[in-house]
Amino acid sequence: MTWNPTHTLKFAGPRLQPGLDLITRLPDIEARRIVDLGCGTGALAAQLAERWPRATVTGLDRDRNALREARATHPDLEWAEGDIADWAPAEPVDLIFSNAALQWVEGHDALVPRLLSFLAPGGVLAVQMPRNHDAPSHVLMRALASEAPWAGRIPLRRPPVGTPAAYYDLLAPRTEALDIWETEYLHVLKGDNPVLHWVRGTALLPVMAALSGPELDAFIASYSARLAQAYPPQPDGSTLFPFRRLLLLARVGA
Numbered sequence: 001m002t003w004n005p006t007h008t009l010k011f012a013g014p015r016l017q018p019g020l021d022l023i024t025r026l027p028d029i030e031a032r033r034i035v036d037l038g039c040g041t042g043a044l045a046a047q048l049a050e051r052w053p054r055a056t057v058t059g060l061d062r063d064r065n066a067l068r069e070a071r072a073t074h075p076d077l078e079w080a081e082g083d084i085a086d087w088a089p090a091e092p093v094d095l096i097f098s099n100a101a102l103q104w105v106e107g108h109d110a111l112v113p114r115l116l117s118f119l120a121p122g123g124v125l126a127v128q129m130p131r132n133h134d135a136p137s138h139v140l141m142r143a144l145a146s147e148a149p150w151a152g153r154i155p156l157r158r159p160p161v162g163t164p165a166a167y168y169d170l171l172a173p174r175t176e177a178l179d180i181w182e183t184e185y186l187h188v189l190k191g192d193n194p195v196l197h198w199v200r201g202t203a204l205l206p207v208m209a210a211l212s213g214p215e216l217d218a219f220i221a222s223y224s225a226r227l228a229q230a231y232p233p234q235p236d237g238s239t240l241f242p243f244r245r246l247l248l249l250a251r252v253g254a
Contacts, residue, residue, distance in 0.1 A: 014187045018128045018245045019044045019099030023051065025179070025249060026126055031055045031094040033120075037084045038101020042070030045077055048097060055094070060087055085111070092120035103129045103159040109170065116174055122254040129161045130202075131182065131246045136230035137195055138203055144223050145207070154210045167248055177251040187241040194239050195231045196224050 023044065031052045036045040039059030049057040058078040061067050067079050084098070084105050096115055105111055115125055132138065145154040162170075164180045171178050189195065200208075204220075211219055231239050 014185065014189075014243075015100065016043055017185065018183070018247065020047065021183070022097075022099065022126055022128045022247050022249075023047055025247075026051070026095070027124060027177075027249075027251065029094060029122060029124060033089070033091065033093045034058070034095040034097065035060060035089065035093050037087065037096060037098040037115075038104070039070060039079070040066045042074045042077065042079070044097070044099055045070070046074050048095070049074075049077055052095075060084070089118050092123065093118050094120050094123045095126065096123070097126045099128045100130060102127055103161050106160050108160050108162060108167075112167070112170055113174060116171075116250065116252060119252050121252065123252055125250045125252075126248070128245055128247045130159070131161050131244050133159050133161070135242070135244070137199055137227065137241075140226045140230060141199070141203060141207070141223060144219065144226065149215075150211070150219060154207050156206055161246060164246060167246070171248070171250045174252070175250045176253040177249075179249040180247070182244060182246050184242050184244045187243055189239045189241050190237070191239075193224055193228050193231075195227050195241050196220070198241065 032055055034048050034052060034055045034057045036042075036048060036057065036059045039045045039061045040063075042059050045057050045059040049055070056078065058080055059067075059070055060080045060082050061070070062081060062083050064081060067081055070077075070079050084101060085107075096119065102108070102111070112125075119125060142156055144150070145156050164182060167180055168178065171180075187198075189198065191197065196204075204223075207219060208216060231241060233239050
C-alpha cells in the first residue's frame with residue numbers, strides 16, 4: 001500500500017487541516033529535536049520547523065514516493081525512511097508529532113507508552129488519528145468485502161484506534177499534562193461521488209492491493225453505487241462528508 005499523489009493530494013487541504021489544528025494547540029516548549037512520524041510529503045513537518053526554527057526536525061515515513069516529494073519540496077529538513085512500529089530515536093526527543101498515521105500501527109497499548117518513553121523531560125506527544133471506522137464509508141466497504149465473490153479475500157482491518165477514555169486510561173498515569181478531544185469535520189467535497197475518491201487514498205488501499213482487473217472494477221462499481229446512496233449530493237452539487245478525528249496532547253514530567 002503506497003502513497004498515491006493523485007488521490008492523496010486531491011484532498012490535501014481537508015486532510016492536513018486536523019494536523020494544522022493540532023499544531024495550534026501545541027504548548028510553547030523549548031524544542032531541540034522534533035520528529036514527525038508518518039510525515040508523508042512533509043507539509044506539517046515544515047510547519048513544525050517554522051514554529052521551532054532552531055530545532056532539528058526529522059520526518060519519518062515508510063513510503064519512498066512520499067519521502068521523495070518531501071525531500072524535493074523541503075530539502076532543508078531531515079527525512080528518514082522507516083516504520084513507526086520499529087522506530088527508536090538515538091537520543092530523547094522534545095516533540096513527537098503524528099498526523100493520521102498511528103491508525104496504521106497495531107497494538108496501541110504498547111505503542112503509545114513506548115513513544116512516551118522516547119520523550120525528553122517535559123517533552124510532548126501530539127497525535128491525530130481518524131476515528132471514522134463506523135461511518136457509512138467504512139461500514140459499506142466491510143459489508144461488501146464480506147459478500148461473494150470477495151468474501152475472505154480482502155484483508156480489511158478495523159483500525160486499532162480506541163476511545164478517548166481508553167487513551168486517558170493509558171496516558172494519565174504516565175503524563176504530567178493531558179488533553180484529549182474529538183472533532184467531527186464536515187468536509188464539503190466537489191465532483192462526482194467524491195467520497196469514493198477520498199477513500200481511494202486511504203481505506204480502499206487494501207482492496208486495491210488484494211484485487212485487480214475486472215474483479216477490482218466490479219468491487220469499486222458496487223461500492224461506488226452504495227456510497228452514492230449514503231452520501232447524496234446537496235442541491236448545489238456538493239457532497240457532505242462528516243469525518244470524526246481523535247486528537248491528543250500528552251506532556252511528560254520535567
